[in-house]
Amino acid sequence: RDYAGAMRAAAATLAGEEAELAAAAARKGNALLEVLVAQANDEEAEDPPPSAFKEPLRAFRLALKLQPGHPEAKKGAADLDELLEHISVFEQRPKPNHKLPYDVVIVGAGAAGVGVALTLTKTFGLDPKRVVLVERGDRPGETFRRWPKEMRFISPSFNHQGWSGSFDLNSVMFGTSPAHTLGAEHPSGEDYAFYLGALAHAGDLNIMAKTEVTGVRSRTRNSGFWVDVAPRPGTEEEGAEPMEPLRARYVIWAAGEFQYPKPTDAADEMFPGEALCRHNSSVRSWKEMSGDDYVVIGGYESGMDAAFNLAACGKKCTVAASTRCWTTTTDDPSTELAPYTVQRINEALEMPTPPRLLAPLRVTKVEEAKGGAKGFLVHATWGEAEDDEGSFVSKRRVTEEEKGEDEPGEEGTEIVLRTPQPPILCTGFEGSVSLGVASALFEYGNDQACNAHAPVLTDTDQSTITPGLFLVGSLVQHGELSFCFVYKFRQRFGVVANAIAQGLGYDTRDSVQEARQIDMFMDDFTNCQGACGETC
Incomplete structure (x- = not known):
């Protein structure tokens, strides 16, 4: 047939x-x-x-x-x-059903904060004056301005909205495109911050910049929050009165993770001597770093980005990774290297100073060199050899035939790597939730679960123990599903906005329909592929 x-x-x-x-x-x-x-x-x-x-x-x-x-x-x-340029298509807004000055306080004016604020005000019709974003940077997108100068978005930007049902992967608002605004397929952090600032200005968002959130206090059930704020350290005006708390019916936590690397204090360190290392989030430019020989601890996107940029700057580098991430293929693009990253690593392997890739290695200790020698010693143990049998082999993959990857040693044996500079930690981020002032207002997954240590959320991305407190952005996780890229977490904006707007007495039927039509209202995960991992 x-x-x-x-x-x-x-x-x-x-x-x-x-x-x-x-x-x-x-x-x-x-x-x-x-x-x-x-x-x-x-x-x-x-x-x-x-x-x-x-x-x-x-x-x-x-x-x-x-x-x-x-x-x-x-x-x-x-x-x-x-x-309709001067006419609102929204029905007259309902009168506030609470006595607090604000409907929503959003903590953070990055991609998640700006995106969800625009969804609330443009799609669901909330009054922009009653939605306030608190940003400790000078302007929106502060986190992106802290990226290393050489760092780029790994997901490509392309303005294809007029020819498909979707839109730019890195856009936080339908009808906009970083590719169109910036003329870049893989924007830098500085570029993307400009895009966010342009959106915030065009959307007339209410942003309190240079302001630190020092506390979030939940009042009695369903009666709102007090958000304690203060000038960012170093920006205080002499003799100024303390800032009054912001009182709002709802709070959205959108502070992200890049400014919150995993702590290196003795109580929580991954291995002895972790505090001797430098986290990759503290690097402002790989080219401007002193020295020309580094050890990178950790793989996946952060480790491979460091390896490529160090090689591109003519610096030697050895990557000690727990898994051979450069050969991993999965159903979830969050748990394998992006094509852009694989392309750059292949380019790096052809450079005069190609990176040395070692896996599977578990770093056990970092110590300063002894006997008058300068530098650091990175102790690591070889893990069980990884079997690629059954994995999808494609031309994208960096294989052991490529120069740069060493054959793994016998399981359980030790290797010591020497480096003149502090090792670079590319081991991920703890995130602003567990390290921020609202940490006690969320509960977290247990050690055995796939979402270990991730905030546990309701089906509307609300805290399970603090009603009215929502989470948006790269820290959102549901079971095995990680929403760590813009094109993923933006699809939950409509879900959060709908829950808040309904709580404020709005008729959201048309707004929900609009959000669904532009793929900004994902409430069904059946078509999503998830994979546990340590990549995001």
Whole structure:
């Protein structure tokens, strides 16, 4: 039987039906819009109420959903945008159902904070004056400005929105594209911070910059929060009065993780001598670092980024990784190296100073060299040899045939690596939740679970022990699913915004529909692939 032919015929039939439905939806939208425009232009008639414009909006959105780029729907939507430039299509906002000055306080004005604020105010219609973002940096995107100068986004930016049902992987707001704004496929941190700042300005977001959150206090159940704030250290004005707490019905924690590396104090150190190392998040430029011979502890994206940039700067480097991440392939792109990273590592292996890749190694101790010698000794133990049998082999992979990877030693034997400079720690981040002032307001996964030490959340990304406190961004995790990239965690913005807007008395039906249509409302994980790992 010709199953393939039947499938092609069915696909063609469905495509034809979708095109017909899209055309019908566009015609309906234009017909409705024509009536409303005539009414608006009639000086003797009352202007149509804002709610009347929802019907043509729904029709145009349906047409564009069925057939992205449909010309009539695009033109109708553009005409509607022009007509409504000074008219809000939201119903009149409900009066506040609480007596607090703010509806929402958002901690952090990075990708997650700016993105969820725009979803709340632009998609769900909250009053921007009653949504405040607290940012300890000088302006939005402070974390990205702290990236090493050479660091780049590993997920590519491409402005394909007009030709597909999706949009730029690194965008936090539908209708925007870092690729378009910045002219870069893999933006730098400084570039991406500019993009976030432009969004915040265009969205008229209410941001308190140079402000530190010093405490989050939950009042009695369902009655809001007091968020204690203070000027960021070093920015205080002499003689200024202490800042009053921000009082809000809801709090969204969006502070991220890059500024919160895993602690190196003796009580929590991964191995003796960890405090002698330097975390990769403290590097401002690989090129400007003194010395030309390094040991990198840890693999995956952080370790491979360090290895590539050190090699590109003509510096020697040895990577001690617990797994051969450069050969790992999984169903979840969060748990294998990005194609961009594999490409760069392959380039590094062809450079005059290629990185030396060692795995599986477990670092057991770091100590200063003895006997008058300068530098550091990194002690590590070989683990069990990893079997690649059954894994998908592709041209993307860096294999043992590539120069740069040493054959692993016998399991249990020790190797000592010498380096003149402090070893570079690329072992991940603890995150702002467990290290921040709201740590006691969340509960965490147990040591045996896949989400070990991750905040445990409800199905609306709310704390399970503190109602009204939400989490957005790269620290969100549900079971084996990690939302550690922008294109993942942005899909939960609509879920959080809907829970908050409903709690404030808003009718969110149209807003939810809009968020779903632009892939910003993921409440069904059945099509998501997850994998436990130490990569994010």
